[in-house]
Amino acid sequence: MSQTPNDPAGSTQQFQHFAQQQGQPDKAAKVNVGLIAGIVAVVALVAIIAIAIGMTM
Structure with a gap:
């Protein structure tokens, strides 16, 4: 089992979504x-x- 439950290397689409989330903050x-x-x-x-x-007053 991997250490991180959110593995962005699963597919290209998952990685692109992960990369977009990392740039937003x-x-x-x-x-x-x-x-x-x-x-x-x-x-x-x-x-x-x-x-x-x-x-002035």
């Missing part, structure tokens, strides 16, 4: 980092605008 991680950076930038911009408005 990298893309998702990059998108999440960009999304978080964008949210941080928007929050910082809103804070700067709020401070500027508060100083």
Whole structure:
């Protein structure tokens, strides 16, 4: 019995599916980092605008 229950070497189709699954988390991680950076930038911009408005009053 093999050590890994999910053996991608069973057939070409199974291997292609396995290879596609292995590549997906990298893309998702990059998108999440960009999304978080964008949210941080928007929050910082809103804070700067709020401070500027508060100083003019």
